[in-house]
Amino acid sequence: MMDLPLAYGAPVLSASMRSMPEDFQVDELPAFEASGEGEHLLLDIRKRGANTVAVARQLAQWAGVPEMGVSYAGQKDRHAVTTQRFSVHLPKRVAPDLALLESDEVHVLASTWHNRKLQRGALAGNRFTLVLRGVQGERAAIEARLQAIATRGLPNWFGEQRFGRDGGNVPAALAMFGGRRVRNDQRSMLLSAARSALFNRVLAARVEQGNWDGALEGEVWMLDGSRSVFGPEPMSEALAERLARFDIHPSGPLWGAGELRAAGAALALEQAALADEQALALRAGLEQAGLKQERRALRLRPALMRHAWLQDDVLELAFALPPGCYATAVLHELGSVADASRAGAPAAE
Template sequence: MTDIAPLPRAFGDAVLSACMRRAPEDFQVDELPAFEASGEGEHLLLDVRKRGLTTVAVAGQLARWAGVAEMGVSYAGQKDRHAVTTQRYSVHLPKRVAPEPALLASDGVQVLASAWHNRKLQRGALAGNRFRLVLSEVEGERAAIDERVRAIALRGLPNWFGEQRFGRDGGNVAAALAMFGGRRMRRDQRSMLLSAARSALFNRVLAARVAGGVWDTALDGEVWMLDGSRSVFGPEPMSDALAERLARFDIHPSGPLWGVGDLRSSGAALALEQDALADAQASALRAGLEEAGLKQERRALRLRPALMQHAWLQEDTLELTFALPPGCYATAVLHELGTVRDASRDA
């Protein structure tokens, strides 16, 4: 089980089939910054809108524009290529001389704002992402689709790692197994494959909990994660106070991000995690991650999109808007609706 396609759905059978990304404008992502610029320092923060380009390609353009090495350009997160996205970059300019933004403008890149800051932009330094997705060729009963969207907004959904983590046809997991078996990889490939292996194991545990109808409820021995944080606590006996916090999305059940050390869960939660990760492939992935020195961590099993709305632009065209925390995937939302073909892959 390596990507999102074969995973179970928390709300039952698919209610639609559709197509996305017929044009980059149909998949829009706006990064939500985690902080305000200080107004001083030697790092120039740039809010950039890009179209049809990878985050890394734009970083290269910024380096050439500023006359600095590519290592002098940083960004908080990667954004889709086949999309229109806005995100923040920082460029290290010790002499505080910034070229004109107009010199950078092209069909694919536009600088929306700039400000000085006293630190380099760090990976993960974002508050989340806001999405606008337009689905075309929608087939399905409109009332059922409307109800499914409302259910997701009210109850949340399983916090799957999206198929982007696993490469086309899930090939990153097979490559990770080959790497653990001795195949040499570049450092950047190694990091990507370690993440894919961890993500595949997490999705296995989450799939088991979805199949059992317990992805958003408490099991005995649960480890809890605070909403909007990486902080965890437990296990501890279930109480009215914990149930109330779970109901208002202040805390979430969590699953393992594999590494060295014992699982923190106990009781029924521990038994489920161990059973979900007991086969030969999972055992090989676990051993490889431990050998690589990663430590046991946790990830929330549940997420709730913020400000989720939908509108029918035409009889067969559906617009979805919502915001997600860092590290969460819009494809997880689409998965709960049904089967959505990505037109950008047709070429």
């Protein structure tokens, strides 16, 4: 994650990740229990080195249904071992042999019926187990940084995956806003990249000022585990207590049409961070595309965080994150982590 400030100061390590798919494991945390009835077959699938869209296409062919009859809660990394849920619409409740799906890349862990199609974002979060190899750095400093992250949390950056190879999605979004025609699926991706870039700018300004996890005058608060926001309202002992126990978080804008909700110092910071020519063009494009102002928490705290040294230079990290949050945000606060699956790619700093 290049060109983003660090909340905890100088890097404490350098390492590589994804030397093999097993070094990057992600398990979806389901948001609901299957009903056991209905015409949507829920499949919990473990995939290795496989793209989510490609697996969905494979499921459609297996079931003999259109690709739109297959859905998933979220896309998962290809260069990884991931567990995720898919749904397949089978109105006659007749499923082909599950054994036909088995391969080196795909393994069905469980199947059950449900009465609704699986919606995007229908997950409680993701659990990560990452192995960093070739770790260089002082062990005591690394462990102190991990403890600080577990205790205080970290900036809730949008990860580099959102911006495409070499960050090309933002220039592509500007070209689209300038009139270049794109496919509908590309349009959605580019709108998300534009929004994410603006949010990261505001968060970067907060990190540089050291108030990414504190309160500014005119702060808009987001409830933990929710998209609900409230405020601005004057800081109080009650709000400070809720902030300290991670019940609420300061928030930043997901750009769209409408007025910014923040006021005072928070509003001034957001306006200043998004005042240059490129930001203004992204803002205008998002407004013209019909998106509305929303908010996103500026900080996150990984849950169930632990680490283990597998060898002197091999570190295993495990933690869970809410939906829409990125493991690369955690790695960013540690130092320079190169992605071995992308030969010649820059480090994910």
